[in-house]
Amino acid sequence: MQLMSxxxxxxxxxxxxxxxxxxxxxxxxxxxxxxxTDSAVPxxxxxxxxxxxxxxxxxxxxxxxxxxxxxxxxxxxxxAIEPMVSITHTTKGGSIFSGKVTFDSLTGATPNGATPWSxxxxxxxxxxxxxxHGLTGASGTLVTNPVTxxxxxxxxxxxxxxxxxxxxxxxxxxxxxxxxxxxAANTKxxxxxxGSVEQDYRSLSGRLGIAQDLNNKTxxxxxxxxxEHDQSKPFHGIPIAFSxxxxxxxxxxxxxxxxxxxxxxxxxxxxxxxxxxxxxxxxSSKGYHSDPYRLLSVLDPTTGAPLRYLYEGRPDKRTRHxxxxxxxxxxxxxxxxxxxxxxxxxxxINSYTVELSEHIPLFxxxxxxxxxxxxxxxxxxxxxxxxxxxxxLPSFASSDSRLDSFNAVTLGLSGGFELTPKLELYANAESYxxxxxxxxxxxxxxxxxxxxYSGTNSISGLVGIKFKF
Amino acid sequence: MKFGKILAGxxxxxxxxxxxxxxxxxxxxxxxxxxxxxGRHPHLAAARDHTYFSKEASAGGRGFDGxxxxxx
Numbered sequence: 001m002q003l004m005s006x007x008x009x010x011x012x013x014x015x016x017x018x019x020x021x022x023x024x025x026x027x028x029x030x031x032x033x034x035x036x037t038d039s040a041v042p043x044x045x046x047x048x049x050x051x052x053x054x055x056x057x058x059x060x061x062x063x064x065x066x067x068x069x070x071x072x073x074x075x076x077x078x079x080a081i082e083p084m085v086s087i088t089h090t091t092k093g094g095s096i097f098s099g100k101v102t103f104d105s106l107t108g109a110t111p112n113g114a115t116p117w118s119x120x121x122x123x124x125x126x127x128x129x130x131x132x133h134g135l136t137g138a139s140g141t142l143v144t145n146p147v148t149x150x151x152x153x154x155x156x157x158x159x160x161x162x163x164x165x166x167x168x169x170x171x172x173x174x175x176x177x178x179x180x181x182x183x184a185a186n187t188k189x190x191x192x193x194x195g196s197v198e199q200d201y202r203s204l205s206g207r208l209g210i211a212q213d214l215n216n217k218t219x220x221x222x223x224x225x226x227x228e229h230d231q232s233k234p235f236h237g238i239p240i241a242f243s244x245x246x247x248x249x250x251x252x253x254x255x256x257x258x259x260x261x262x263x264x265x266x267x268x269x270x271x272x273x274x275x276x277x278x279x280x281x282x283x284s285s286k287g288y289h290s291d292p293y294r295l296l297s298v299l300d301p302t303t304g305a306p307l308r309y310l311y312e313g314r315p316d317k318r319t320r321h322x323x324x325x326x327x328x329x330x331x332x333x334x335x336x337x338x339x340x341x342x343x344x345x346x347x348x349i350n351s352y353t354v355e356l357s358e359h360i361p362l363f364x365x366x367x368x369x370x371x372x373x374x375x376x377x378x379x380x381x382x383x384x385x386x387x388x389x390x391x392x393l394p395s396f397a398s399s400d401s402r403l404d405s406f407n408a409v410t411l412g413l414s415g416g417f418e419l420t421p422k423l424e425l426y427a428n429a430e431s432y433x434x435x436x437x438x439x440x441x442x443x444x445x446x447x448x449x450x451x452x453y454s455g456t457n458s459i460s461g462l463v464g465i466k467f468k469f
Numbered sequence: 470m471k472f473g474k475i476l477a478g479x480x481x482x483x484x485x486x487x488x489x490x491x492x493x494x495x496x497x498x499x500x501x502x503x504x505x506x507x508g509r510h511p512h513l514a515a516a517r518d519h520t521y522f523s524k525e526a527s528a529g530g531r532g533f534d535g536x537x538x539x540x541x
Binding site for chain 1 (some may be wrong): 490492493494496497498499500501502503504505506507509510511512515516517519520521524525526527528529530531532533536537538539
């Protein structure tokens with residue numbers, strides 16, 4: 001049975017109008033500045049002096065920037081608190097040393113990948129530490145398997161509810177170190193390393209880049225490469241793709257993934273008040289790409305009754321391409337920021353993203369910045385909500401909503417306040433809403449009234465302080 | 470291929486934009502402003518990128534692919 005989603009919103013049309021407006025004002029401004037006057041501000045608009053109109057002079061300074069993010073998904077799903085702090089020192093010669101530490105603390109419930117059903121569903125999973133430390137009430141109950149004698153975690157999902165695993169709890173620490181220095185009059189070299197550790201995941205990466213200024217520094221060409229090595233090490237081991245979910249840990253402890261990526265870009269000062277940027281990025285990853293916790297329901301193709309639950313399986317390779325363009329236009333003390341990205345990967349996913357923000361000066365030392373983003377992606381070739389019991393197993397399959405076709409809209413408001421030229425407070429609040437796009441495909445009659453799309457809605461808030469000395 | 474056409478168009482646009490630029494060094498006061506800097510609040514950009522990376526399939530464009538996170 002084919003089920004169709006809601007009609008697409010007319011955001012694309014609105015963004016087209018905004019883009020046309022941006023281009024029109026740019027052309028008008030270019031005409032103004034070609035009339036022999038060197039005025040940087042269009043005649044029709046008053047010049048408003050604001051602290052953020054001051055030049056961003058960083059040479060010979062050290063800045064400490066710290067912020068804390070609060071993130072919360074609706075319906076009791078993931079909640080995160082993420083403090084971060086960075087220190088950046090810029091020498092008088094233009095070399096930059098930087099360091100950043102980020103800490104994540106995550107709790108909540110996350111979809112396990114199974115489909116909703118009109119009856120109660122019971123899931124059996126391996127238990128951390130062999131069950132010696134017990135379980136919290138929300139994450140399930142501890143039972144002993146009569147055959148294996150192993151302790152297992154058992155949790156249930158109410159009828160018609162999206163199956164969620166409430167045992168999700170993780171913490172992550174990430175460290176980034178960077179260094180940049182001029183190697184010739186108009187050439188900069190930059191390099192850096194990044195490492196992160198979670199309870200079940202480790203990542204280490206190194207990057208190298210070069211930037212070349214041309215045309216009196218109105219053009220900057222940049223090229224960077226990054227190599228990343230990740231290790232996935234869930235406490236219950238790496239499940240074999242399409243093996244049945246059980247309380248027995250897998251034999252294989254961990255698997256790795258490597259990612260090689262490159263970004264080539266050009267940044268151009270097009271007129272005295274307009275900057276544009278164009279990037280192309282490429283990424284190639286090899287190794288383990290599956291989610292070791294994610295399940296797929298095997299359903300009766302007519303009734304939709306769940307018969308068993310299998311671990312998902314994804315391809316071991318992925319190639320990604322992105323084209324990104326951005327423009328920043330100053331009109332008086334206002335700044336319009338528009339960007340767009342087109343993305344394509346070897347899993348069959350295409351996406352486009354459009355973002356727009358407007359920097360609005362407020363009094364002499366503050367600003368507000370409303371922000372909007374629209375995102376659309378198509379589904380991966382191997383995405384499916386379920387596996388029919390009557391068909392042979394496919395080579396790859398996943399029910400991860402991040403591989404589904406959907407739209408996402410972000411609306412937010414950020415702002416900053418320069419207490420002194422060396423001390424700034426800033427904050428941001430935003431909402432993020434995902435909605436299903438396109439057809440759900442063929443769905444068993446017995447579950448055609450169930451909500452199969454498991455995307456999420458979230459809100460987040462961030463406050464930060466930046467100190468320069 | 471659709472992506473190849475978009476990439477070719479982007480390269481052509483980049484060359485065209487570079488050719489049109491006539492901004493002199495003494496006209497750089499506006500683009501030197503704090504409000505005109507790309508990536509002015511890196512923590513805010515990182516927080517947004519982390520959310521998008523953990524909830525969407527796409528990556529890259531503004532920066533590198535990957536993400537150093539088991540969240541996707």
